[in-house]
Amino acid sequence: MDLWIDAEADEAPRIPLSRRRVLRAAVAIADRDGLDALTMRRVAQELGVEAMSLYHHVANKEAVLDGVVEVILGEIFQAVEQAGSPAPGDDWRGALRTRILTAREVFLRHRWAPQVLTSRTTTSTAVVAYYDGVVGILRAGGFSFDLAHRALHVLGSRALGFAQELFDPGAAATEDSAAMAEQMAEHFPNLAGMLAAHDDPDGTLGFCDDRFEFEFALDLILDGLDRRRTGS
Amino acid sequence: MDLWIDAEADEAPRIPLSRRRVLRAAVAIADRDGLDALTMRRVAQELGVEAMSLYHHVANKEAVLDGVVEVILGEIFQAVEQAGSPAPGDDWRGALRTRILTAREVFLRHRWAPQVLTSRTTTSTAVVAYYDGVVGILRAGGFSFDLAHRALHVLGSRALGFAQELFDPGAAATEDSAAMAEQMAEHFPNLAGMLAAHDDPDGTLGFCDDRFEFEFALDLILDGLDRRRTGS
DNA sequence: ACCTGAACACCGTTCAAGT
DNA sequence: ACCTGAACACCGTTCAAGT
Numbered sequence: 001m002d003l004w005i006d007a008e009a010d011e012a013p014r015i016p017l018s019r020r021r022v023l024r025a026a027v028a029i030a031d032r033d034g035l036d037a038l039t040m041r042r043v044a045q046e047l048g049v050e051a052m053s054l055y056h057h058v059a060n061k062e063a064v065l066d067g068v069v070e071v072i073l074g075e076i077f078q079a080v081e082q083a084g085s086p087a088p089g090d091d092w093r094g095a096l097r098t099r100i101l102t103a104r105e106v107f108l109r110h111r112w113a114p115q116v117l118t119s120r121t122t123t124s125t126a127v128v129a130y131y132d133g134v135v136g137i138l139r140a141g142g143f144s145f146d147l148a149h150r151a152l153h154v155l156g157s158r159a160l161g162f163a164q165e166l167f168d169p170g171a172a173a174t175e176d177s178a179a180m181a182e183q184m185a186e187h188f189p190n191l192a193g194m195l196a197a198h199d200d201p202d203g204t205l206g207f208c209d210d211r212f213e214f215e216f217a218l219d220l221i222l223d224g225l226d227r228r229r230t231g232s
Numbered sequence: 233m234d235l236w237i238d239a240e241a242d243e244a245p246r247i248p249l250s251r252r253r254v255l256r257a258a259v260a261i262a263d264r265d266g267l268d269a270l271t272m273r274r275v276a277q278e279l280g281v282e283a284m285s286l287y288h289h290v291a292n293k294e295a296v297l298d299g300v301v302e303v304i305l306g307e308i309f310q311a312v313e314q315a316g317s318p319a320p321g322d323d324w325r326g327a328l329r330t331r332i333l334t335a336r337e338v339f340l341r342h343r344w345a346p347q348v349l350t351s352r353t354t355t356s357t358a359v360v361a362y363y364d365g366v367v368g369i370l371r372a373g374g375f376s377f378d379l380a381h382r383a384l385h386v387l388g389s390r391a392l393g394f395a396q397e398l399f400d401p402g403a404a405a406t407e408d409s410a411a412m413a414e415q416m417a418e419h420f421p422n423l424a425g426m427l428a429a430h431d432d433p434d435g436t437l438g439f440c441d442d443r444f445e446f447e448f449a450l451d452l453i454l455d456g457l458d459r460r461r462t463g464s
Numbered sequence: 465a466c467c468t469g470a471a472c473a474c475c476g477t478t479c480a481a482g483t
Numbered sequence: 484a485c486c487t488g489a490a491c492a493c494c495g496t497t498c499a500a501g502t
Contacts, residue, residue, distance in 0.1 A: 017466080017467085039494065039495080040494080049467075050469080052467075052468065052469085052497085053466075053467050055496075056466060060495075061495065117398055118350070118396045118398065119347070127398055127399055128399065128420060129419070131398075131423065132421070132422045132423045133422075139422055145429035146429065148426060149430070152399065152401070153448065154453075156395045156396055156398070157398050159398075160398060164350045164389050164396060166355065166363075166388070166389050166391075166392060167355050167359055167363045187361070188361065190364045191360065191363065191364045193367075193371070194367055194381055198381070208385070213382065213385040216386065217382075217385055220386055220456040221452065221456065223456055223459070224453065224455055224456045228452065249485080272475085272476060272477085273475075273476085282486070283477090283487095284477080284478085284479095285487070287478090288485060292477075293475095
C-alpha cells in the first residue's frame with residue numbers, strides 16, 4: 001500500500017504553485033474555453049489544487065486579470081524582439097506599422113484578450129512600457145511631444161493591435177438570407193446596398209478581410225499623423 | 233385592519249411590470265452604482281419586486297444587456313433628432329461630424345455603456361440602424377459602397393461616439409509624484425518627456441481634454457477618408 | 465510556509481406553487 | 484396572466500485549521 005501511494009506521488013510530482021503558474025493556467029483556460037470559463041475555481045482545478053490555494057500567490061481575481069495582461073504584453077514584447085530592429089531605411093511609419101502588426105498577431109492568438117485589456121481600471125506597467133516604446137518611435141520620427149501625445153489618442157487600442165468593431169456587416173449577412181435581405185432592403189437601404197455592391201462569389205463570405213481592414217485603417221491614420229507632423 | 237392594508241396599497245399602486253420598465257431600471261442602476269451593481273436581483277429590488285418576476289418580461293440577463301443597448305441607442309436617435317437636420321451648406325464631413333459628436337453626448341451620460349456595447353456578441357438591430365444612417369451620410373457625400381464599408385472599419389466604435397483608451401497619461405501622473413517621476417524618467421523616458429513637455433500650470437490636471445482629443449482624432453480620420461474618396 | 469475544508473454572502477436561473 | 488418562495492448550481496472570498 002505504501003508502495004502504491006509512493007508511486008502515485010512520483011507520477012505527479014508536486015510542482016510548487018507560483019504566481020507565474022497561476023497566470024499561465026488562467027491564459028490557457030481563456031484560450032481553450034473563453035473568458036467566462038476563467039474562474040478562480042477553474043484555475044485551481046487546472047493546477048490540481050483547491051481554489052483557496054491560489055490566494056497565497058495572487059491577491060484576488062482582479063489581480064489575476066492584471067497578471068494576465070502582463071502575460072499578454074510579455075508575448076508582445078517577445079514577438080517584437082523576434083521581429084528584430086527595423087530595417088535601416090525604415091522611417092517612423094514603417095517602424096510603427098511593423099510594431100503594431102506584430103503586436104496584433106498576439107491578439108489573434110488570444111481573441112478574448114482585448115476584452116480583458118479594456119476592462120482594467122488601472123493601466124498596468126507593462127502597457128505603459130509598450131506605449132513608451134510607441135512614443136519613442138514617434139519622437140525618433142520627428143514628432144513633438146504634443147503631437148505624439150495626440151497620436152496615442154488617435155490610435156487608441158489600435159496601437160496595441162486591436163480595434164473594437166461594433167458592427168460586422170459580414171455577420172449580419174450570414175443569417176439565412178432570402179427573407180432577411182428583403183427586410184434589410186426595406187429598413188436599412190444603405191447597408192443593404194453596401195452588401196449588394198460587394199460582389200463576392202461566395203455571397204458574403206470573406207466580405208471583411210480582418211487584416212486588410214486593419215491595415216487600411218492603420219495606414220489612413222499614419223498618413224494623417226504624418227500630415228500633421230509636417231504641417232502639409 | 234382592512235383599511236390599513238388598503239391605504240398601503242394606495243400609497244404604492246402597483247404599476248405592472250414590463251420589459252420597458254425592467255430596462256429603464258437596469259440603466260438607472262448602472263448610472264448610479266456602476267455596471268457591477270447591475271444584477272437581476274438588484275433590478276428587481278429597484279422595481280419593488282422579486283428577482284424571478286423579471287423572467288416574465290426578459291429571457292435572461294443577456295437579454296437585459298441587449299435591451300440596455302436598445303435604450304442607449306434610443307437616446308442617441310432622440311439626440312440626433314433634436315439636433316435637427318444638417319445645415320444646408322453642410323457637406324458629408326460636417327453632417328457626420330455633428331452626428332458622431334451628438335451620439336458622444338449620450339455616452340458621456342452613461343460612462344459604463346461602451347463596455348456593454350462592446351460585450352454584445354450579436355449586433356442589435358438598433359446598432360445596425362445607426363450604422364445604416366452613417367453609411368447614408370457617406371453615400372450622399374459621394375462615397376462608393378466599398379469605401380463606405382472601409383470607413384466603418386476605420387471609425388470603429390468612434391462612429392458611435394466613444395473610443396477605448398488603454399493608456400491615460402494623465403492618470404499615471406496623478407499618483408503622488410516626486411519619487412514616481414524619477415521612476416518614470418528612468419524606465420519610461422519617452423513618456424516622462426511627454427509629461428514634462430506639457431507645461432500645464434496645474435501640473436497634470438487637464439492634460440487630456442477628452443473632447444479635444446476625440447475631435448482631433450475624428451477630424452484626422454475624416455480628413456483621411458476625404459482624401460481616399462477624392463483620390464488626392 | 466503552504467495548502468485545505470467548511471462556510472459566507474453573493475450570483476443567475478428553474479420549478480412548482482400561489483393569486 | 485402574472486408574481487413568488489424555495490431551491491440549485493454556481494461565483495469570489497474569509498477563516499480557522501491542518502501539514
